[in-house]
Amino acid sequence: MTLNGIHFLTAWSAGMASKLLDRLRRTLFKEGEAVFKEPTDVTEDSFPESSELEDDTECVSERLGGTLCFDGENVLESEDPGEASGLDSDSDFLGESVEDGFGSTETSPVGQSLGGSSLLTHQLQENWRSMRSRSVPEKLLFEVTDASVVQEGSSKYVLYTIHVIQSGMFDKSPAVITRRYSDFERLHNRLRRRHGDDMERVYFPRKKLRKNFVAETIAKRSRAFEQYLTHMHSLAELRRSPTFLEFFYLGDLQAGQMLMRVGHYQEALGPLLNGLRLQEKLGCEQQGKQQPQYQQRTHWLFTLLALVTSFQELEQLGEAQEHCDRALRDLAPSQDALLQHRFHPLLIPLLQINVRLSWKISRDKRRWEVLLQEIQNSGVDVGNQPSLKEYLMKEALVESEGDSKGKAKGDDTT
Structure with a gap:
């Protein structure tokens, strides 16, 4: 139904209502009499237009029914594909039109509703788009x-299990660390030495002489450690500190390396994969790219290469190739660096491993074959290269401040 048709129905309905009121007035009142008298012959048959008016109103209500659609700009689509309507099928709204007797389209609530509905729909569309594009x-x-x-012999302490979770999304692979009070205390002291100004307002839970193992103390300290790590991670200088980063992942890398040295590759996968997830969440990969001289780049590369070797030893060639490809994307040199032979010493053995693994599992290897050929054509001996496994066994995974120092006094008290 067109807009003119709707306006016509509204005006016609108003006219019919006016006629009904006139008939009712003539029936109920006699001219010239001041005293009200009860009507005697007022029946439903006296108003044949009433049923017709109700039917037409229902018809208009049905035709005005529809649903909002946000697929286009300022579009309101009706449930009936043949109808295009921007009106709300509100029965109270139609009733007001009949009772008030509006006959002009300029003052009709129908015309006003069109503009209001379009404006409301536009606002809803904008809000919907902004919510979709808003990044958490x-x-x-x-x-x-x-x-x-x-309880370990005469030593007794509380071991806290902490999940590191990426917020703003469903984290399919949360990473886990287990630390005791003395680990947090050592981290706090090191950060105070290197970042004294940033650590001034960071609260650290005090050590207690008694009641360290009661449930209330453990619960309060658990919440305090959560707030402690959250506070430090919110400070950019501390968040990028090697001391803070290594507190999370370095122990896993050292454990994985020890297991690989004795040939326990299956057991090494657990700490190595957890260490990789921790480095991903902490942003070590990006930090290593921005500052290649940082120890975090060495740790990141070690993790990927250790996973390549472990998966390869376990005949899980697909996983080995994926991590090898990821390491190569980080190590791939620029054209200038390639011409000047300035690339990582493990680049060539990694290329050889990747080409071999890709061939075995039928994956595309052309990119790395071309790079390997370019290196060989530049005069580099690709046959005399260091062993990847030997590098992993000998690599010294130390903290950025040097070898771990002795534990502070009283480490075993909590």
């Missing part, structure tokens, strides 16, 4: 999920 700022959540009392 990524941050890490540190959640203590378990705290258990551990």
